[in-house]
Amino acid sequence: xxxxxxxxxxxxxxxxxxxxxxxxxxxxxxxxxxxxxxxxxxxxxxxxxxxxxxxxxxxxxxxxxxxxxxxxxxxxxxxxxxxxxxxxxxxxxxxxxxxxxxxxxxxxxxxxxxxxxxxxxxxxxxxxxxxxxxxxxxxxxxxxxxxxxxxxxxxxxxxxxxxxxxxxxxxxxxxxxxx
Numbered sequence: 001x002x003x004x005x006x007x008x009x010x011x012x013x014x015x016x017x018x019x020x021x022x023x024x025x026x027x028x029x030x031x032x033x034x035x036x037x038x039x040x041x042x043x044x045x046x047x048x049x050x051x052x053x054x055x056x057x058x059x060x061x062x063x064x065x066x067x068x069x070x071x072x073x074x075x076x077x078x079x080x081x082x083x084x085x086x087x088x089x090x091x092x093x094x095x096x097x098x099x100x101x102x103x104x105x106x107x108x109x110x111x112x113x114x115x116x117x118x119x120x121x122x123x124x125x126x127x128x129x130x131x132x133x134x135x136x137x138x139x140x141x142x143x144x145x146x147x148x149x150x151x152x153x154x155x156x157x158x159x160x161x162x163x164x165x166x167x168x169x170x171x172x173x174x175x176x177x178x179x
Contacts, residue, residue, distance in 0.1 A: 026050060029077045029089045030155040031096075033069025034163035036170075039178070042069040043166025045159050046077035050085075060166040061177035068177055069163065070096045071125040078132035078142075087142045092149030092156055100129060101144050124179050 027050045035042040042064035048055045057076055061069075070093035077089070091097055104126060107113065112120045120126065136142050147153050149160065 031073030035066040041170035044073035045162030
């Protein structure tokens with residue numbers, strides 16, 4: 001797995017961070033992932049909004065899968081927040097939304113095995129997502145929302161464009177992300 005520093009922007013400046021008392025601690029996040037081929041070059045993106053502020057982040061890998069890019073979008077958005085926040089996270093990936101809200105407790109209980117006794121795919125990213133969520137769930141809330149992709153939801157369309165741009169800009173020097 002690549003080091004997150006190779007794909008994440010620097011953390012929010014203190015004065016711009018959602019936990020600053022002068023800002024609302026409610027953050028709205030839209031995430032997406034994109035892969036050219038599956039597997040193939042991929043990109044992820046997130047748009048974070050709080051109060052009147054907005055931040056776009058994205059990253060890319062030269063070899064990955066679409067599901068991994070969908071997970072990276074959510075992980076990166078949550079990891080860039082250094083303080084607990086109330087979060088509404090929007091994704092067009094039922095895999096991500098259902099995985100975190102419905103399946104993950106069973107996977108953990110079954111030793112990271114599916115109901116069919118198969119190893120959970122992308123376990124490394126699911127565990128990382130859980131770690132990223134811990135900061136927010138103990139003192140704040142994270143609400144997961146599914147939106148239909150390519151259905152005219154403006155922020156979903158924007159984050160889709162950012163993820164596609166990231167995937168299309170992959171170079172030979174970008175890391176491989178295959179878990």
